[in-house]
Amino acid sequence: MITVMKLRTINRHLREGVKNVFRNGxxxxxxxxxxxxxxxxxxxxxxxxxxLNQMAENVEQDVExxxxxxxxxxxxxxxELGDQIKAIDGVDSxxxxxxxxxxxxLITSMGEQGKSWGLFEQDNPLNHVYIVRAKDPNQTMAIxxxxxxxxxxxxxxxxxxxxxxxxxxxxxxxxxxxxxxGGLVFTAIFLISNTIKLTIMARSREIGIMKLVGAxxxxxxxxxxxxxxxxxxxxxxxxxxxxxxGYYYLITNVSQHITLPFVKLLxxxxxxWQLSLAIVGVGALIGIWGSVMSVRKFLKV
Amino acid sequence: xxxxxxxxxxxxxxxxxxxGVNVEIKQGEFVYIVGPSGAGKSTFIRLMYRExxxxxxxxxxxxxDLGELKERKVPELRRQIGVIFQDFKLLxxxxxxxxVAFALEVTEEHPRNIRKRVLEVLDxxxxxxxxxxxxxxxxxxxxxxxxxxxxxxxxxxxxxADEPTGNLDPETSWxxxxxxxxxxxxxxxxxxATHSKEIVNTIKKRVIAIEDGLIVRxxxxxxxxxxx
Ligand SMILES: Nc1ncnc2c1ncn2[C@@H]1O[C@H](COP(=O)(O)OP(=O)(O)OP(=O)(O)O)[C@@H](O)[C@H]1O
Ligand SMILES: [Mg+2]
Numbered sequence: 001m002i003t004v005m006k007l008r009t010i011n012r013h014l015r016e017g018v019k020n021v022f023r024n025g026x027x028x029x030x031x032x033x034x035x036x037x038x039x040x041x042x043x044x045x046x047x048x049x050x051x052l053n054q055m056a057e058n059v060e061q062d063v064e065x066x067x068x069x070x071x072x073x074x075x076x077x078x079x080e081l082g083d084q085i086k087a088i089d090g091v092d093s094x095x096x097x098x099x100x101x102x103x104x105x106l107i108t109s110m111g112e113q114g115k116s117w118g119l120f121e122q123d124n125p126l127n128h129v130y131i132v133r134a135k136d137p138n139q140t141m142a143i144x145x146x147x148x149x150x151x152x153x154x155x156x157x158x159x160x161x162x163x164x165x166x167x168x169x170x171x172x173x174x175x176x177x178x179x180x181x182g183g184l185v186f187t188a189i190f191l192i193s194n195t196i197k198l199t200i201m202a203r204s205r206e207i208g209i210m211k212l213v214g215a216x217x218x219x220x221x222x223x224x225x226x227x228x229x230x231x232x233x234x235x236x237x238x239x240x241x242x243x244x245x246g247y248y249y250l251i252t253n254v255s256q257h258i259t260l261p262f263v264k265l266l267x268x269x270x271x272x273w274q275l276s277l278a279i280v281g282v283g284a285l286i287g288i289w290g291s292v293m294s295v296r297k298f299l300k301v
Numbered sequence: 302x303x304x305x306x307x308x309x310x311x312x313x314x315x316x317x318x319x320x321g322v323n324v325e326i327k328q329g330e331f332v333y334i335v336g337p338s339g340a341g342k343s344t345f346i347r348l349m350y351r352e353x354x355x356x357x358x359x360x361x362x363x364x365x366d367l368g369e370l371k372e373r374k375v376p377e378l379r380r381q382i383g384v385i386f387q388d389f390k391l392l393x394x395x396x397x398x399x400x401v402a403f404a405l406e407v408t409e410e411h412p413r414n415i416r417k418r419v420l421e422v423l424d425x426x427x428x429x430x431x432x433x434x435x436x437x438x439x440x441x442x443x444x445x446x447x448x449x450x451x452x453x454x455x456x457x458x459x460x461x462a463d464e465p466t467g468n469l470d471p472e473t474s475w476x477x478x479x480x481x482x483x484x485x486x487x488x489x490x491x492x493x494a495t496h497s498k499e500i501v502n503t504i505k506k507r508v509i510a511i512e513d514g515l516i517v518r519x520x521x522x523x524x525x526x527x528x529x
């Protein structure tokens with residue numbers, strides 16, 4: 001049976017819950033501290049994981065096979081090679097990029113330093129290149145192998161190592177992070193449930209009286225529920241602030257200096273907001289869980 | 302209407318407090334429960350609002366079979382019964398006013414009605430000037446009256462009192478008895494365990510005497526029957 005709680009009853013429970021937080025003094029502070037530490041780590045970890053994931057995806061989506069053509073080859077052979085590559089199953093596009101184009105790309109990508117490369121314009125040491133894209137990024141490797149076996153191909157490059165290493169790293173980071181966070185969350189829940197147990201034990205006689213006077217379990221439980229939620233939410237204030245500020249700093253100051261093509265941080269809006277929301281949510285959940293765990297046993301009057 | 306059939310109660314420590322009790326109390330009756338200390342009066346009373354469960358036997362209160370009553374329905378039962386506890390059971394961190402109001406808050410009564418009704422009842426038990434005091438600032442008799450006020454504040458069908466005049470001076474006792482008679486005259490069942498020979502012999506009502514966990518006497522307009 002669900003009865004809609006009246007506003008004034010909600011008010012009463014809120015007041016009681018807040019009172020409990022203050023009544024428990026240092027135990028509340030300790031619980032909030034535990035939640036804070038947990039959530040800061042949760043936040044940092046989630047930031048890392050989501051960004052790495054994003055980067056890995058960027059790379060994966062962006063994998064092109066650079067087919068370096070033998071320096072000695074003539075025009076017909078180049079065209080023929082192009083046709084052969086196009087004929088491979090699963091090839092999406094084949095783009096010819098002359099060695100002059102390649103030099104130009106190199107110069108722009110190097111920025112200031114690139115200007116010195118301008119010297120090579122007369123005597124370009126680079127190869128002509130076919131830039132090949134697979135329809136499905138997963139086929140990249142198979143296609144690259146076929147191309148490598150063809151005549152007039154000097155070398156085949158694609159971001160295999162980067163992708164694999166990124167995914168590998170991501171996997172381990174995730175496992176280690178989850179274990180770490182699991183432990184911390186558990187500790188925080190334990191601390192909160194102990195704090196609330198303290199309130200309850202101090203008031204077990206009162207709870208008994210309340211029940212004898214006709215209070216339902218729900219009526220008694222709500223203030224503790226709110227106490228737990230409050231401890232969790234209070235514990236998320238600092239982490240949210242830290243994440244907002246930290247991520248803003250990262251975006252505005254650090255990411256400008258990173259020129260690697262795939263290393264792009266997720267934009268502040270909406271990522272930092274979503275993350276903050278998630279952190280407040282996790283904090284509240286930790287608190288609620290802690291309170292529910294400790295109240296259950298005390299209501300059997 | 303309260304019906305008890307073949308009630309036995311043995312506490313966890315092996316003490317048998319009730320030894321086969323059969324009784325019927327109609328709505329609107331006024332009943333004294335008398336008997337020596339340790340006879341089982343409080344136990345008898347505790348079974349009615351489910352502070353204790355009988356070891357065997359059946360209890361029916363206002364058509365509710367307590368043997369089949371679900372745990373979550375117990376609060377509803379308790380709201381129909383106003384209890385004045387032998388040891389008061391006031392909430393220590395709440396003022397007189399708040400203690401009495403609590404019985405209405407649990408039913409989610411409107412605050413305006415709560416205020417009106419609480420002040421009314423406090424006036425009735427003569428505690429209006431102590432509304433802001435906390436239990437530890439009240440005398441035993443005053444605490445008892447808070448307990449009485451809380452028991453009657455939500456117009457229960459049944460009022461159960463375990464020695465409600467135990468800590469009161471004679472004058473206040475008679476005042477409390479007038480309150481009971483007044484709410485009884487409006488149809489409320491009153492069940493009152495007492496050691497007061499004077500009250501039982503003066504305000505004549507039904508008397509149930511319990512000794513060693515058995516009802517040994519049940520008279521319509523009885524006497525206290527023991528030397529005080
Ligand atoms: N919670 C309890 N646990 C164990 N034994 C109990 C409990 N409550 C009462 N008893 C025992 O049950 C018997 C009856 O006690 P009860 O409180 O019902 O007596 P009473 O008639 O109310 O006495 P009094 O007039 O002194 O209040 C006593 O022997 C008492 O020791
Ligand atoms: Mg007693």
